[in-house]
Amino acid sequence: MKAKSFAGYDIFLAVGIAALLWFFSFSVNYGQFWIKIILSALCLAGLALWFGSRKRFPNFDANAIMLGAASAAILYLIFWIGGKTSGMILPFASQQVSGIYAKVLGPPTWMLVLFLFFITGPCEEVFWRGYVQDKLMNRLGSWRGWAAATLLYAGFHLVTFNFMLIAAAGVAGAFWGLMYMQNRRLAPAIVSHSLWSVFAFAIIPIMTPGA
Numbered sequence: 001m002k003a004k005s006f007a008g009y010d011i012f013l014a015v016g017i018a019a020l021l022w023f024f025s026f027s028v029n030y031g032q033f034w035i036k037i038i039l040s041a042l043c044l045a046g047l048a049l050w051f052g053s054r055k056r057f058p059n060f061d062a063n064a065i066m067l068g069a070a071s072a073a074i075l076y077l078i079f080w081i082g083g084k085t086s087g088m089i090l091p092f093a094s095q096q097v098s099g100i101y102a103k104v105l106g107p108p109t110w111m112l113v114l115f116l117f118f119i120t121g122p123c124e125e126v127f128w129r130g131y132v133q134d135k136l137m138n139r140l141g142s143w144r145g146w147a148a149a150t151l152l153y154a155g156f157h158l159v160t161f162n163f164m165l166i167a168a169a170g171v172a173g174a175f176w177g178l179m180y181m182q183n184r185r186l187a188p189a190i191v192s193h194s195l196w197s198v199f200a201f202a203i204i205p206i207m208t209p210g211a
Helices: 010-027 033-051 062-089 093-104 109-140 142-160 163-183 186-203
Strands: none
Touching: 010 033, 010 109, 010 142, 033 109, 062 093, 062 163, 062 186, 093 163, 109 142, 109 163, 109 186, 142 163, 163 186
């Protein structure tokens, strides 16, 4: 069946499939987390490429790499400050952050870096910014499309029942969404997401006080 057969409905189908995949990855106690999340991310990227109209390969030029690296550093700083302050304000923050890392920090560090940099980061950006946000901006306008995509990205993490992860997804999704909205270039967002994930989860984890 050709992708055009779903014209007008493809985004609803893709988002519905994404919701099921995220629920299975985060909330179903069956299988290894990283196998589930990698397969889910690859599936989402495949859906984006199948349904999406922006199928050209992102241009990873020097500007895209520098912008992505600089924005990843800024976002890491935002999360570092947020991690320190949330631990002092929210009594449940440390426990929830520890829960996130308990799920993520399973494989060896080198393997985790490969997963985050080459699979989950790029695949999530291809789906959420390159396809979902792009579609929503075309239909709703730039700012409304960005807001809707950000709410969806954060909302998909509700299945974790982890406030800190939901809030983190909202902040990160809004940040990468703004990057994409500026010029609809996917490469800087991919670099930013991939580098930020590597440092935040594998190299220098962002822990709250007491975690």
